[in-house]
Amino acid sequence: MRTQVGIIGAGPAGLLLSHLLHLRGISSVVLERRSREHVEQRVRAGVLEQGTVDTLIAAGVGERLLREGLPHEGIELRYGGAAHRIPFEKLVPDRRITVYGQQEVVRDLIDARLAAGGDLRFEVDDVEVHDLEGAPYVTFGGERLDCEVIAGCDGFHGVSRPSIPEGVLTVFEREYPFAWLGVLARVRPSAEELIYARTDRGFALHSMRSPEVSRFYLQVPPDADLADWPDERVWAELKARLETIPGFTLETGEILEKGVTPMRSFVAEPMQYGRLYLAGDSAHIVPPTGAKGLNLAVADVNNLTEALAAYFATGATDLLDGYSAACLRRVWRAQHFSWWMTTLLHTFDDEDAYGRRLQLSYLDYVTSSAAAATTLAENYVGLS
Incomplete structure (x- = not known):
């Protein structure tokens, strides 16, 4: 088999990347070790930033989100026997959040990819990536997938990040x-x-x-x-x-x-090595207090889509070369905000x-x- 982009992981990052690439005329194959039922039922984050909502709508997968999502114009901080509302509509009037479960985003993306003839493969075994600095390919279940680029969207415990040679990555972590x-x-x-x-x-x-x-x-x-x-x-x-x-x-x-x-707070940088590009939880984890995990994955995917579109259209590599640096600026801002919210609201022994x-x-x-x-x-x- 051959495709332009081999994507490991059928979570929000991998599925959205596959769909955005499809809209740009770029082929991909998505490999997922879990069953379709598992990834569609896995309950995760449910707070979508304005930019995430805009991305999903622009990608044509926002119909159910607009119908069933719950827009919110603020949050409440409750402490000391009093309630204090943070009014988004006054402080940031052009933006809000929408409550819509991550599993619903996954279902919408799977439906869209299958309707467009996307190649999604669930319950694949023994996934490994090879020749990241040359002609990359992925092996799984006795098969081989040749591709020009590999996107590692398989989460913190996936195979993508550990495939990068020892000593390349710098890891920042706090438990x-x-x-x-x-x-x-x-x-x-x-x-x-x-x-x-x-x-x-x-x-x-x-x-x-x-x-x-x-x-x-x-x-x-x-x-x-x-x-x-x-x-x-x-x-x-x-x-x-x-x-x-x-x-x-x-x-x-x-x-x-x-x-x-x-x-846990976790960042591995750079988010790329050779022809392998990490996105979402495979590269960074934030404590959920700041509601940033899914939204960071979408931001990564937007950056990677633009870089790959430029590469396959003209051969330009400047956006691919700068992918990690572009993502990490937002990642570290979200890391700080998530750490700040966590330390502000939790008790410590x-x-x-x-x-x-x-x-x-x-x-x-x-x-x-x-x-x-x-x-x-x-x-x-x-x-x-």
Whole structure:
């Protein structure tokens, strides 16, 4: 087999790249080790920046997003027994966020690629990349795919990044002393916008996926065992951390799914080696507090699409040569914002009274200063 771009990974990054390349007349093959059912049902992030929404609409895969997505004009910071709204419509009037599950984005992209005759291969085994500095190719399940470029969109645990020779990459990493217990529940959201709650018991987030389904997160120890979190304990802890202002009652209901997500910051640079280009989680991870993971992947893919379009049209390599540097400018801004939101809202085991007072002081500043609130708002909805 031969194609122009071999894409490893059928998550949002790989699927969107394949579709954008198709719109430019560039062929690709997407290889995914998981089943189609698995990638379509994998619950992940659900906050889309304005730029991500614009990209999906321009690519012709935004019909259901526009119909079912939930546009939000702000978020709430809840701490100290009070609620403080960050109004996007006033601070960044040209941008907002849209709540639309990552798995829905994946379904839309798969449908679009298959409708256009795209070559998507699920449940492939033994994927390996070869000859990255020469004539690259990918082997899988006893087959060989020759291509001019390989895009590694296979996530943090994929094969792409480890295929780069030792000593080429510089890795920057930070692990946090807590995790998130994520809960998906069949219950009407108790608020119209996301609530970020900072309490002495730990952080909590109230989010949603639809008018009938809510998403919640609780800060828990990094070694938390789901067996220790029966439904009754989950709801009790969510109530303790969210019902902290007068008049607010958390609706409860059937819990559909629970999972524990470790918190990590990670960047590997450069995001390219030879004819291999990394995109999304294969190159960088952010703690989910800033809602940046999926959006960074889309930004990477936009950069890579433009670089590949120029290369295949004219042979120009300047955009490909500068791909990593172009992506990393945004990656590091998102890294800082995600770290900042995480340290601002979570409790730390070794935190002393001085550290807690610093947190509360900065929260007071963000919620009372238009300049500070604007900084949060423009980073949250996504920089241009």
